[in-house]
Amino acid sequence: MRIGLVGLGRIGAFHAETLSGLPAVDTLVITDAREGVGDEVAARLRAGHPQARVEVVRPEELLAAGLDGLVVATATNGHAEWIRRGIEGGVATFCEKPVAGSLTETIELARLESESETPVHIGHQRRFDVGFRRVREAVASGELGFVHTIRANTHDQAPPPAEFIPTSGGIFRDCGVHDFDAIRFVTGREIASVYAVGANKGADFFTEGGDVDTGAAVLTLDDDTLVLMSTTRYNGGGHDVRMEVMGERGTITAGLDHSLAMTSAELDVDFPRGPQRWSFMERFLPAYRAELTAFFEVAAGRAPSPCTIADALEAFRTAEACELSRAQRRPVALTEIEGL
Structure with missing residues (x-):
């Protein structure tokens, strides 16, 4: 070709x-x-x-x-x-x-x-990552029973350059949007409402650019599944993208392997053994x-x-709702955000 x-x-x-x-x-x-x-x-x-x-x-x-x-x-x-x-x-x-x-x-x-x-x-x-596709299969097949809770996170190892932030659209549009798309992909459900917050403890350029370096949101899907989502620019242990899907019969996780960017506080535990991954390009090379x-x-x-584009629009609408929720400190229904 x-x-x-x-x-x-x-x-x-x-x-x-x-x-x-x-x-x-x-x-x-x-x-x-x-x-x-x-x-x-x-x-x-x-x-x-x-x-x-x-x-x-x-x-x-x-x-x-x-x-x-x-x-x-x-x-x-x-x-x-x-x-x-x-x-x-x-x-x-x-x-x-x-x-x-x-x-x-x-x-x-x-x-x-x-x-x-x-x-x-x-x-x-x-959508092309082996782990996320396996989680989708587990949900669709009924292997987990009904799904009640999802934890989704995108944690970058280090922040982007300062000049990127004013044009990034904000942490929910830039980073969280991947989680929003993956949630729809894995569950086959739509996001109905969001409540989002954000904070800055890192470089001043996030505040100066009207953004935050760390964000979190509670999402409610249209079948009342609850999603706890987090994203940050500061995860010094490595790049960490995971999704945990919890159901009545079991829990399955994408991104849980020996590259996991965390350390166990328990005695006699050698997991994860590493090495860690340090960027999204390294983490998702096979998916790309x-x-x-x-x-x-x-x-x-x-x-x-x-x-x-219609799929991407739904993820973008959720990011818009999160930015509105963060700014106005209130829950936002997706019906408030313009769509097709």
Whole structure:
């Protein structure tokens, strides 16, 4: 397949590396708005993957390059424009979350998607993680009986650069949104209401940017399942993403292995033995490969999108509700947040 990739920052360069190593990619066509970046990335890819065919084009040339699929990894403020271009050009499109920087634009794109036959796949990679898929199976099969409580967390080992925070959308839109999507994916239920709080004990730039470095929320699903969710930028022991699903017949956990970023206080316990993981890219590398491989099936017309803009919109609406709840210090029903 001939795959185009726009945006060669941290996540874009990471995707370029992944795509170069996938057998389904015959040619990778890359571009970035910054002068010379495409050539630098192409040189690294050719050195690391001698078999890879890599072409560098200007952004305005990308969609005319005979693509079978488009991967969008620009900064957030470029996502909506490139999704629109992909849909209007009839090119199957994969885009990193979020769909757009605002709820209004996300809704607009979801409507555009619904009126088009061009598929769009949004990159919520936990849908392709082995552990999360096993938890989904346990819930769907009735293995756990009825589910009453879920604990979900996204804990980064270290905070992002200060300049990222003012454009991140806030901790619930940037980090928590992955948990919100995973909750819907695992349970097959919708989130009905939220109550969220946040606090700062770390760097001043979080407060200055109107954000928090640690957030927590209680979510109620539409079947009265309770979800306890937490997220932080400061988890010095390592990157920690987990979901515990508790039911009448048992409990199952995704992310519980020897890389777990915590230490037992009990005597004679050697779990976890490590080594820890230090970033989301390390934690979810197999899932990133799996989601891009799934996108090739979507682009070839052999499978529907496994995470549509409409799916991403529901996670984004929950993040919006959490930010509103945090700001106004009250519970927020999802009916208060605009949707399709």
